[in-house]
Amino acid sequence: MLFYIIKRILMTIPVMVVVALFVFLMLRLSPGDPAAVIAGDYATAEDVERIREQLGLSEPIVVQFTKWLGQLVQGDLGTSIFSNKPVAELIAQRIEPTMLLALTTILFSVFVAVPLGTLAAYRAGSWVDRVVMLFSVGGFSVPVFVLGYVLIYVLSLNLKLLPVQGYRSPFTEGIGPFLAHITLPTLTLSVIFIALIARMTRASVIEVLEEDYVRTARSKGQSEFKVLLRHALRNAAVPIITVIGIGIALLIGGVVVTESVFNIPGLGRLVLDAVLARDYPIIQGLILFFSFVYILLNLLIDLSYSLLDPRIRY
Amino acid sequence: MYSSFGKITRRALMAAAVAMPLAATSLASQATAETVMRVIPHADLKNLDPIWTTAYISRNHGYMIYDTLFAMDESFKPQPQMVDTWTTSDDGLVWTFVLRDGLKFHDGAPVTGEDVVASLTRWGARDGMGQQLFGVIDTLEAPDAKTVVMTLKEPYGLVLESIGKISSNVPFIMPKRIAETDPFEQISEYIGSGPFVFQADEWVPGSTVVYTKFADYVPRDEPVSAAAGGKIAKVDKVIWQYFPDATTAMNALMAGEVDYYEAPAPDLAPILASNPDITVEVNDPLGSIGFARFNHTLPPFDDADVRRAAIMAMKQEDYLAAGIGDSAYWKTCYSVYPCGTPLENDAGSDLMATGDTEAAKAALAKTGYDGTPVVIMQPTDISVLSAFSLVTAEKLRDAGFTVKLEAMDWSTLTSRRALRDPVGEGGWNMFHTWWIGADVIDPMSIAFSGSPDKGWFGWAEDAELETARKAFSQASSLEEKKAAATKVQERLWAIGASGELGQFFTPVAYRNNVKGLIKSPVQFFWNMSVE
Numbered sequence: 051m052l053f054y055i056i057k058r059i060l061m062t063i064p065v066m067v068v069v070a071l072f073v074f075l076m077l078r079l080s081p082g083d084p085a086a087v088i089a090g091d092y093a094t095a096e097d098v099e100r101i102r103e104q105l106g107l108s109e110p111i112v113v114q115f116t117k118w119l120g121q122l123v124q125g126d127l128g129t130s131i132f133s134n135k136p137v138a139e140l141i142a143q144r145i146e147p148t149m150l151l152a153l154t155t156i157l158f159s160v161f162v163a164v165p166l167g168t169l170a171a172y173r174a175g176s177w178v179d180r181v182v183m184l185f186s187v188g189g190f191s192v193p194v195f196v197l198g199y200v201l202i203y204v205l206s207l208n209l210k211l212l213p214v215q216g217y218r219s220p221f222t223e224g225i226g227p228f229l230a231h232i233t234l235p236t237l238t239l240s241v242i243f244i245a246l247i248a249r250m251t252r253a254s255v256i257e258v259l260e261e262d263y264v265r266t267a268r269s270k271g272q273s274e275f276k277v278l279l280r281h282a283l284r285n286a287a288v289p290i291i292t293v294i295g296i297g298i299a300l301l302i303g304g305v306v307v308t309e310s311v312f313n314i315p316g317l318g319r320l321v322l323d324a325v326l327a328r329d330y331p332i333i334q335g336l337i338l339f340f341s342f343v344y345i346l347l348n349l350l351i352d353l354s355y356s357l358l359d360p361r362i363r364y
Numbered sequence: 365m366y367s368s369f370g371k372i373t374r375r376a377l378m379a380a381a382v383a384m385p386l387a388a389t390s391l392a393s394q395a396t397a398e399t400v401m402r403v404i405p406h407a408d409l410k411n412l413d414p415i416w417t418t419a420y421i422s423r424n425h426g427y428m429i430y431d432t433l434f435a436m437d438e439s440f441k442p443q444p445q446m447v448d449t450w451t452t453s454d455d456g457l458v459w460t461f462v463l464r465d466g467l468k469f470h471d472g473a474p475v476t477g478e479d480v481v482a483s484l485t486r487w488g489a490r491d492g493m494g495q496q497l498f499g500v501i502d503t504l505e506a507p508d509a510k511t512v513v514m515t516l517k518e519p520y521g522l523v524l525e526s527i528g529k530i531s532s533n534v535p536f537i538m539p540k541r542i543a544e545t546d547p548f549e550q551i552s553e554y555i556g557s558g559p560f561v562f563q564a565d566e567w568v569p570g571s572t573v574v575y576t577k578f579a580d581y582v583p584r585d586e587p588v589s590a591a592a593g594g595k596i597a598k599v600d601k602v603i604w605q606y607f608p609d610a611t612t613a614m615n616a617l618m619a620g621e622v623d624y625y626e627a628p629a630p631d632l633a634p635i636l637a638s639n640p641d642i643t644v645e646v647n648d649p650l651g652s653i654g655f656a657r658f659n660h661t662l663p664p665f666d667d668a669d670v671r672r673a674a675i676m677a678m679k680q681e682d683y684l685a686a687g688i689g690d691s692a693y694w695k696t697c698y699s700v701y702p703c704g705t706p707l708e709n710d711a712g713s714d715l716m717a718t719g720d721t722e723a724a725k726a727a728l729a730k731t732g733y734d735g736t737p738v739v740i741m742q743p744t745d746i747s748v749l750s751a752f753s754l755v756t757a758e759k760l761r762d763a764g765f766t767v768k769l770e771a772m773d774w775s776t777l778t779s780r781r782a783l784r785d786p787v788g789e790g791g792w793n794m795f796h797t798w799w800i801g802a803d804v805i806d807p808m809s810i811a812f813s814g815s816p817d818k819g820w821f822g823w824a825e826d827a828e829l830e831t832a833r834k835a836f837s838q839a840s841s842l843e844e845k846k847a848a849a850t851k852v853q854e855r856l857w858a859i860g861a862s863g864e865l866g867q868f869f870t871p872v873a874y875r876n877n878v879k880g881l882i883k884s885p886v887q888f889f890w891n892m893s894v895e
Contacts, residue, residue: 081772083779088411090418090532094810094818095782097490104548132410133569134550143568202615214615215607310609313616315571319608323570326745327410328775 051356055349062345069341070334074118077330078111084131084328105131118334127338128331130324137335140320147217148316150228151308152301154236156294159243164290166244167251168278174256182248189245198238198311205234215313235312239305243297250293254286261285287358295351303340398600401878401894404613406627406870406887408606409573412562413550415490418532420800424887427591428575428602429470430536430556433461433480434528435591438649438883440705440805442528443592445584446475446537446557456519456840457502463510466582469539469557477506482543484527484535489547491533492810495818496837497526521839522808530591530886531802559583559597559890573604575889588891590884598880598893617642617873623894625873626887630693636873643876646693646869650702650801650885654683654748654865655811656756657822659793661784664736664765671860672715673727674738677763678756679719680866687751687868694868700812700853702801703867706842707849712857716864724763737766739787741795743774752796752865781821795821801867802885806845807836807852812861822862829855 085101086093093101102108106117121128127137170182206214212234218227258264259282267281268274306318317336324332355362407421414426435445444450448464467475481504488498503515514523527535537543538556545551554562560575567573583594605622607613614632617625618639628636628644637644656678658665665671684694697703698713738760742753757767770792772780777795785791804811813819814829832855836848856862872881880892 081779082775083782084775086778086782087775088417089778093418094820095784096818098782100548104546130569134411134552135569140569144570199611202612206619207615210619214619214621215612216605216616216621311612313605313607313609313612315568320570323408323410323608326773326775 051353055353058349058352062342065345066338066341070119070122070338071115073334073337074115075111077328077333078114082328083107084330087327088132118331122338127335130332131329132327137331140332141317141335141339144315144317144320146219146221147314148302148305148309148318150220151232151235151239151305151314151316152298154232155239155243155301156298158236159240159247159297160294162240163244163247164251164283167248167290168255168283170248170252171255171259171282172274172278174252179252182252186245186249189241192241194238194242194307195311197241198234198308201234201238202311217312217314217316235308235314238311239301239308243301246297247290247293251283251286251290254289255282258282258286284358288355291354291358292351295347299344299347302343399598399894400601400603401599401624401889401892402603402605402622403889404607404617404622404625405573405604408570408608409567409604410569411550412554412567414536415487415533415547416550420532420886423532423534425562425573426534426536426556427558427886427888428560429554429558429562430534430538431467431475431558431595432528432534432536432591434524436528436530436802437589437592440530440590442524443586443589445528445592446480457516459514459516459523461512461514463512464582464584467557468580468582470555470561470578471539472580473539474509475537475557476509476540477512478509479540479543480512480537481506482540483537486538486543486545486547487533487535491529491535493522493526493529493808494533494535496808497523518838519840520837521845522806522837525806525808528591530884531800557581559595560602571606573606575602575604576600583890588882590882591886591888595888595890597890599889602889614873617875620875623875623878624892627870628873630688630690630870633690633693633871633873641876642873644871644873647872647881647883647887648801648869648885649704649883650805651694651867651869652798652800653697653702653804653867654680654687654752654796654798656752656794656796656863656865657820658860658862659791659822660824660861661816662787662791662793664733664738665793667731668859669731670728670733672857673724673731673733673763674760674765675715675857675860675863676718676727677721677724677759678716678863678865679759680716680864682719682759683752683755683865684868686755687748687865693871694866697867698864700856700864701805701849705801705805707806707846709846709850709853711850712854715857715860721759721762724759728764733764735766737768737787738793739768739770739791741777741780741792742769742771743777743795744771745773748798749774749796756794756796756863784823796865798865798868800885807833807849812852812856814855814859814861824859824861826855826859826861829859829861 085098085105085107088101089098129136130140166182170179173179202214205211213231216231218231220228264277264281267277306322309316309319321336405421409421409425411417411422412425414422431446433445433447434442437443446463446467447461450461452459463475469475488494500516500518500520501514502517505513507513542551542553554564559578559581561578563574563576577597577600583596586593588594610629610632613625614636616622633644636642658671660666680696688694698710698717699708701707740753740757743749757769760767780790780792781795783790799811803809810820814824814826816823816825832848832851836845836852839845839848877895879895882888882891
């Protein structure tokens with residue numbers, strides 16, 4: 051197992067190098083120029099060129115890539131062209147809201163979706179199953195921003211129960227303000243993940259419920275609750291865990307709309323702003339970071355399989 | 365239970381004894397609670413160097429933390445700000461400025477003449493007006509700690525207008541050690557002598573900027589008037605909280621989570637105005653001016669007659685209705701200088717004012733236009749400019765042009781517009797933008813340049829235009845300036861430099877407890893309070 055983990059971690063290195071090269075070339079070959087954005091409307095072409103030179107953007111791409119790679123080896127993700135702040139510091143500023151939003155969303159989604167999906171599977175074909183599936187289809191179909199605005203309109207503007215926007219850190223501002231501000235975005239994001247996880251849970255549990263060992267457990271006189279929990283759900287867990295893992299990765303890298311609607315200063319918005327301004331070091335640093343998170347999550351998911359299913363060994 | 369409601373026990377007495385000082389402390393802290401104004405700025409503050417970038421949000425940041433030698437008042441006249449007294453020699457060549465007493469930077473150091481010299485020098489290397497001023501400056505020196513002497517090579521009529529200019533790049537005064545940074549490199553220390561102090565450790569780019577009141581700032585005695593007059597910080601803290609989503613920003617203001625919204629979209633203004641706790645008004649008397657820019661170096665717009673034919677097809681009302689919408693927030697304006705400003709005039713403007721497709725068609729036919737496609741860059745991520753591009757495409761097609769709209773984001777447009785290559789190799793024929801009124805208030809704006817080397821994208825070339833601009837820079841009285849500005853305008857229309865697409869205004873919205881707004885083309889936060 052340890053050898054497997056070390057091997058997987060070492061395998062991340064060539065993957066990261068390929069990602070770095072790909073991202074770097076994509077950015078340099080796509081249209082847009084940060085120097086032109088910085089220079090603004092009043093700048094002459096001469097000004098733009100001087101800024102390009104100052105930023106090192108006039109150098110050959112190979113030289114630029116080598117310099118960046120040299121920085122990366124030393125653990126330096128570079129410095130934002132616009133804010134002049136280290137990319138690592140910008141990521142550190144934004145990582146907490148994103149991570150905690152991902153955590154609350156996944157926890158809430160799993161808490162609601164797994165029992166719902168299991169119940170739907172247990173009562174497959176009944177009205178309970180249909181209601182759960184109806185909710186799942188609805189959850190997939192409603193765009194996040196629509197749901198977000200509706201929740202803000204009802205719960206914040208009309209009922210005045212929760213704040214409209216913003217993020218409060220539980221570490222510096224207390225758990226109360228944190229929960230007040232994270233509830234609406236969590237609810238908004240959870241709907242789609244509840245739909246996704248509930249469907250996956252239902253499908254997996256239905257499949258498992260038809261297995262011989264479930265019939266055996268029932269014939270031994272075990273209660274239905276135990277059959278569902280110990281035999282069905284545990285054996286159905288591998289695909290569910292995979293979906294949850296992918297969900298976490300998506301939540302860390304791609305909740306731009308939710309972050310915008312609820313004005314949460316997270317990583318999604320950081321990457322969007324950087325792309326619009328062509329802030330190359332931020333885009334490069336973030337994509338590398340996201341790649342690393344994806345690789346790490348995949349590793350953790352793979353390792354969790356062996357805990358859930360003793361037949362899987364590395 | 366009993367002790368709580370009916371009988372005073374020893375424990376209850378002890379609790380009261382503990383609670384009373386706490387309550388008193390709480391009341392005292394409420395009495396001295398810091399006042400905070402939460403603001404939604406018009407853009408995210410991405411960069412902190414208002415000389416390195418021309419971004420308006422960086423300029424507004426500059427006004428928070430820096431001060432200026434002179435500042436523009438409501439009638440667009442430069443008034444002394446950091447300067448106490450100043451004199452001009454009889455021949456107009458030697459200008460001596462004496463700084464006010466008590467000027468201090470946020471780090472406690474006094475503001476000196478050397479700081480001023482270094483700051484103006486850096487600004488003069490980047491700003492268009494600064495470059496022209498430094499073109500006539502012979503020497504700029506600080507003979508003592510409070511005095512700055514500027515010696516010119518020739519008389520120049522825009523010395524105070526230049527060092528008191530209100531919009532980007534504003535000649536902010538920084539400590540010498542910071543101002544000595546290469547003008548094409550960002551500063552890394554943010555120390556000014558303005559009414560607010562920037563809290564660097566609380567800055568989250570893309571989200572939050574925090575300023576606190578500078579206790580040692582000495583405001584002028586005169587009443588506030590645009591950028592001029594006494595800059596009195598009336599709140600302890602100003603927090604800029606950037607909202608990428610306009611609807612969320614509107615909701616936050618309606619819920620009372622923020623106090624002030626600098627630039628709500630005109631289509632949201634009626635919703636905000638319907639809330640009795642919110643005031644919506646136009647605070648910028650100059651607004652912004654829509655602008656259709658031709659590339660003067662490539663066919664078909666390398667021919668002035670073709671450009672004039674295109675301008676004849678443009679009708680401001682159509683642009684403003686499509687781009688802005690609500691007519692409460694726009695008006696037609698056929699002067700190249702903003703309507704309502706001293707240099708406004710109508711010389712040559714009938715070219716633009718007609719918006720006559722048939723006349724444009726006839727004028728185009730006379731030019732021998734050969735059907736060369738007009739490539740219009742359309743920035744689809746900026747709704748106003750995207751709409752302007754669509755209107756132009758329609759107008760030009762109606763007038764007989766062959767038009768090719770190319771959709772892209774604004775970042776791509778800003779890099780592509782710098783290319784002078786032929787259209788097939790990345791070049792372009794037209795794009796749209798807007799200028800804030802303060803930036804095109806006189807002929808010295810780069811928008812009106814007739815020099816392709818130092819001029820703006822599109823690279824208009826016209827010696828006569830440059831002569832007229834030079835005459836303006838040397839004019840001394842207002843009458844002379846008006847006459848010179850009129851000549852510049854006539855020439856701009858004669859060569860069909862650009863299409864003017866009308867004047868539009870972005871309202872501000874704020875909770876009714878916000879007081880003390882300053883009427884100005886630039887957003888200032890001194891004099892404002894939250895009651």
